[in-house]
Amino acid sequence: MCRVVDVRQAVLARNDGLAAGLRRELDGRGITAVNLLSSPGSGKTALLELLLARAAGRGVPAAALTADLATENDARRLARSGAPVKQVLTGGLCHLEAAQMRGHLEGWPPEGTRVLFVENVGNLVCPAAYDLGEALRVVLMSVTEGEDKPVKYPTAFGLANLVVLSKTDIGGAAGFDGDAFAESVERVNPGVEVLHTSARTGQGVDALLDRVLAVCEGSRPHRPPLAGRHLREHRHEHGHEHPRDHPRDHEHPHAHPGGPGALPGAGLPAR
Amino acid sequence: MHELSIAAAVVESAQDTARRHGASSVEAVRLRVGELSGVVADALRFSFEVVTEGTELAGAELVIEDVPARARCAACALEFAPGVPLRLWCPECGEGATELVAGRELEIVDVTLPLAGASCDGGSAPQGERQGGIV
Ligand SMILES: Nc1nc2c(ncn2[C@@H]2O[C@H](COP(=O)(O)OP(=O)(O)OP(=O)(O)O)[C@@H](O)[C@H]2O)c(=O)[nH]1
């Protein structure tokens, strides 16, 4: 004896909606947000320290928001660059969400900021599902993590606009196989650019900053096949519930809610 | 383990639906979970139990429909299963210009409410509109 109410809504619709709003707002403020994703310790903060310094050197006002489960260590490291920096403590949450971002973007970063780097919580699984309103998503991995990381974490690497291989200064010692890595990236994200960086030698830092500034100037980043046009662009449009209540007892007196055929006519429209 | 956050979002949405339909409990929530959504069904079930405790969703069933991944080749229009481990290259013409058409879904399909609620007579349901093209 029950009725079924169609909802047809993305579980993360709220986050997606907030992120879309943030993207518009940041755009209006002339700020390009860059979401940096990697497993813990891949060198996000080390790379950001250099990026902030080089941006300052080129006269590009940049700021950074860094998220961690605990400690303000990363913010302290980044603040040495002189750029505006904020630490987000996620309070145990394994990823950043758009709502947290928004809370930190009221009146910050200062007017005139061109680039906002967002260092996500070190994690290759959870942050991948959360749009933060970024214009560019950069996914990093270091030479010691294994060439097949991209295939093991297809959602993270598959949704990257740009992939960075970090700590290349120790690639030799790690016996890193560049071809195997390139193949692994191409499997999950055909056509994505891969930059090689080292925070020790400074390799690739300027190239990475160039890519970021190109997006600031309006160039469209690589669109990952995994993002799927439909999947992305239609996600926010299903916030409305439509009523389809009907008593079902006469049809399926003891129907298990999830049983086969429990929902006649609820099939998805063909594509 | 972001399944806890996902479960919380599911519960929030289902509560909202129940309230709008005057129901004080929920029988079941049905989700579509894509193969590439990054969500582990078992972890989600466990999280759902934890999050629903003490709410009007306590004891509600979580029904998970798996959605297999499908990709389409931009060059030859072939639709194919990109597989596990993932490979988004067209198996037919070798093109890398492909696009995922299914497999990242993470959506609430419907919520099952008990018939005893206030709004179960025909025509008393709240306003809403049908939307096409669900993914
Ligand atoms: N050899 C070498 N070591 C690096 C490089 N980049 C970072 N490291 C070292 O790797 C360790 C982790 O670097 P972080 O920059 O803290 O990494 P992270 O990704 O910010 O770490 P979380 O924020 O904890 O996820 C530190 O000991 C760094 O000194 C690099 O390019 N080369």
Ligand SMILES: [Mg+2]
């Ligand atoms: Mg860090």
